Amino acid sequence: MYVIDQKTNRVKKLDSQKFKEANFEERKNLQEWIANEPNIFNEELLIIQKEFDGFDNTQERLDLLALDKDGNLVLIENKLDDTGRDVTWQALKYASYCSTLKNDQVKDVFQKYLGSEKNAEELISNFLNKKSFDEVDLNNEQRIILVSGSYRKEVTSTVLWLRNKYLLNIKCFEVSLSNLNGQYILDIEQIIPAKKEVDDYMISISDKNREEITVKARTAKNLEFWTTFIASSNKTNNLYESISPSKDSWIAKSLGSSIQLCLVISKTFARTEIYLNKSKQENKKVFDQLLLQKTEIEKLLGVELFWDRIDNKNASRISFQLENVNIENKDDWDKMILFFIEYSVKFEQCFKPFLEKIKTLK
The missing domain is CATH 3.30.1460 (Yope Regulator; Chain: A,)
Structure with missing residues (x-):
């Protein structure tokens, strides 16, 4: 990332910095930034839970759980400066756990997150542009968003394979931190799929194949x-x-x-x-x-x-x-x-x- 000096008509590269070096933490900082600004992923998302642990027979916690505009569950897993080797496997486990959630269970998860001051049914209905919660159809698909400062090849290779071979909807975003005169600047870039044109192409193929698979399974x-x-x-x-x-x-x-x-x-x-x-x-x-x-x-x-x-x-x-x-x-x-x-x-x-x-x- 560069800063423009209008007086000299030059650009200067900002100093990059590791999150941990700046004393930023995964749960306390990165997770909160995303929870309060989910549109950071260039789409409208409704965060319905943080540190979701509603899985049977396990103590594991999902960083963030959200809904997209089609009513699909979006699982967001955050890492700071490095993904580690197992983040893909971890996210897939969470997706399998969440796949069984029904409308009322998703609503209850969101209501627990909201507390008693707001109504989950009303907020979900409004977000999905439905007249009432009875018209809502949730959790048809589980999507995954991975966020990290850097990605190991084991992770990117697995994500590309899952997208291309099994049509799983997984995206990877890379976050970076820069320092401008003591002011920290956060940048986020979608790296998988690398370009919108590629994403659109993959989505069109995936949607067609997924529809064929879904129709065959449903009719059977x-x-x-x-x-x-x-x-x-x-x-x-x-x-x-x-x-x-x-x-x-x-x-x-x-x-x-x-x-x-x-x-x-x-x-x-x-x-x-x-x-x-x-x-x-x-x-x-x-x-x-x-x-x-x-x-x-x-x-x-x-x-x-x-x-x-x-x-x-x-x-x-x-x-x-x-x-x-x-x-x-x-x-x-x-x-x-x-x-x-x-x-x-x-x-x-x-x-x-x-x-x-x-x-x-x-």
């Missing part, structure tokens, strides 16, 4: 779940005996005349719904007639339904869903399957007479 998971569900359902009823397992996040059984009984799976809920898929005018007419019977229908089902007319689209739906279950977590599958078996039968038995009645009134 969906197919396995629906195969398991249909086999279980057929033991108690014949509602889905003619339905083939699907790679999609939903399956549907016709109740006649473009009206379907649909089951939907996601990473946050399982939903049973009546899906009206006629013309827009016809859908809204049937929906409004069913809505007139809302009290009786909900009494028969024993639950409050979500009545979604969806005025700006052709379709309409009436649904009930099981919250806090994740299709990617096999431990939730039994609960989801029992929910679908119970409410698909109840929905068909409850709605069919009302739909038949509406049909005869036309």
Whole structure:
């Protein structure tokens, strides 16, 4: 880094200095600088915890935990003048630990960091430009940012291999310290990837490959779940005996005349719904007639339904869903399957007479 002398029209290189020589410490100084100015990495980040130790069966601590604008967890590991040999392995361990965190757990981590004066749900929703926390989808990916005064070849070689071979989102930033007449100046430079053009190129390739991998994994998971569900359902009823397992996040059984009984799976809920898929005018007419019977229908089902007319689209739906279950977590599958078996039968038995009645009134 150079300082400009306007009088002589010359530049002079600033004296560089080691952080430890200037009595700066990793946790007390570098970590605090980043925590209070996370945009130092040329992107918007929301710091949600410092010295995060919420890992089971280990006393290890992650320096900083953040969210990016896509809701991904960003793990920031700081070193002062030298990375050491094991920082990549350390960061990968932390990423694996954090990969299991769900929306509510991430929120709770942030709330603990904030204390009682601020609301974590509100701050996360605002940061991600969502109307409410219910719309938020967190921790789809774990990113890693390494920060150090210098990098050993063991570290840079491993990071490049992980990025190129396994498409892991890891960035390395090099920090340096200069002294200008007793005033310390901090400089930070992204060294991996070395240039924005390279980064953009790698991201475009990575995103494409990652999307292909993600889609294949998701469709395989969906197919396995629906195969398991249909086999279980057929033991108690014949509602889905003619339905083939699907790679999609939903399956549907016709109740006649473009009206379907649909089951939907996601990473946050399982939903049973009546899906009206006629013309827009016809859908809204049937929906409004069913809505007139809302009290009786909900009494028969024993639950409050979500009545979604969806005025700006052709379709309409009436649904009930099981919250806090994740299709990617096999431990939730039994609960989801029992929910679908119970409410698909109840929905068909409850709605069919009302739909038949509406049909005869036309």
